[in-house]
Amino acid sequence: MNNIESLTDLFELVGCKASFYDIGRHVSKITPAQVIQFDKKQQPYPYAFKQQAWLAILLHPLKAEQDAEPVIWFIRLPIDEKGSINLGTRDHLIKSIVDRILNKDGSTDISDALKDNPYAFQPDHERMASFHAALSVQFKKDASSFFDQLVTYLESDLNEEDTSWQALGLQGIADLAVRANQAKYLPLIKKAIEFAPHPVAVALAKALEHERPEDDYLSFIETIYPTRGNTEWRAALIRSVSKAAPSERLLQSIKLSLVTGENQATDDELQLIVAIVAKCPSWFNTDPELLSLTMENLANRNDGYVAFSQIASELSHTPVVRGSLWSLFRGENRSPKLTQAIGSLFTKAPEQVQ
Structure with a gap:
């Protein structure tokens, strides 16, 4: 058997083309160069979150039908004190996979390879929705059926007393967020953030954290942030522009919302800090x-x-x-x-x- 010294070696051995994404702090595509660098400990892992690498790996079997759906692995690996993947843990992961799919009967069924694996994890619903939305755009697939339903709702007269928003799906919100930089959808997004019922607006703001916002949206958030006294609201607005460099105006507003007479972080302020x-x-x-x-x-x-x-x-x-x-x-x-x-x-x- 060939020496397996990296995740890349493993996927080559089982005959798969692998695409890597980080889904920890944000949903971010990891370039092939970055994969090589962190996989061989040439560079720190680029998107560490809670001292772990939160990986989503799309595996395309090279011998599969062209339109076959890829297998998706979700793996968490610890980061060492220098910000790099812990190689001992990574090698243990590789060995556990090799033992499961290569050393049994010669088969290489990758779809069941992570069953009961201690490094596997199931992303929460918000991450899953945003990840699937990002993939649909990348591979030029149609948005979910929930997307059209959400757009129709946002094009109507938004009314706090209208409870029809309860039928909206989280996937539709993620599908809208991933299209935030398309000019035809930005006005709808701003309308939702400002006027939609609280649960819809907050969910959309959180979904926007995975996108790099346009200057127009940044200016909008700078204006609206000071007008929102609700802490959950403010935390969601921060998240919605978290991939951008903050303006001095927004930073000043945030600092003012963290100042108390006793210079002590209340639970509300802690929510903003987190x-x-x-x-x-x-x-x-x-x-x-x-x-x-x-x-x-x-x-x-x-x-x-x-x-x-x-x-x-x-x-x-x-x-x-x-x-x-x-x-x-x-x-x-x-x-x-x-x-x-x-x-x-x-x-x-x-x-x-x-």
Whole structure:
């Protein structure tokens, strides 16, 4: 048997063409060059999220019919302290697959290869809908039947008392979001964000996090964000532009919504912070004041540094903001409370923020 030293080697051995996507922080296509680099540990994994690589892998058997549906694997692999795939874990994954599909009876049935595999996972409904929407556009397939239903609904007079939105499907919302940069759909999206019932608008804003927004939509969010007092609303609006570089105007609005009289992150403010940490941590690198305000507020929460520890851990494993975080922690202008919170990082393991 040929030596199998990477995921690429594995897929070549079983006769498949593989396409890689990351579906952690956002749904993002991974280029063949990036696959080679992280698969052979030449470069860090480009889209680490919660210290893991969240991979969706499309496998096209080379001997299959041309119109055959690909097999999709969903795999999570841990990231090491340098941001690279843990090769020991990856090799264990490869061995488990080889044992299952190659060393039994010579067959190479890949559709059942991840059954009971500890590295396999099932994406949540939102991720699945956005991933399928992205694939439909990439492979030039029609949108789901829910898409036309949603467009018809949004073209009507939106009314809070009209409950017909409850029949709309999540897949239709994802199908609209993935077409956000098509000129004919942007007005509908803005209309939905501003006037649709809360559940529809929030679901659409969250689905938009996977797309890089046009300047027109960015300006729209800059205007509407300060007018929304609901925290879930504001967190969703942040997510909807998380693939963009934030404007100074939007950053200022976010910072104002994080400021309290006691300089302590309330649960509402924590929800906004988590949205930034999860979806656009690079914004902290763009605006050191936002990072400082965030960590100071977290240090002042009355939760035993649970939120501070978990968020500090996540940011310290995110290359784009790690340097800024540790510069803040080593700085001379730390408050006594922040200094105490930093000390707690070395005395206990961080707990998960729910």
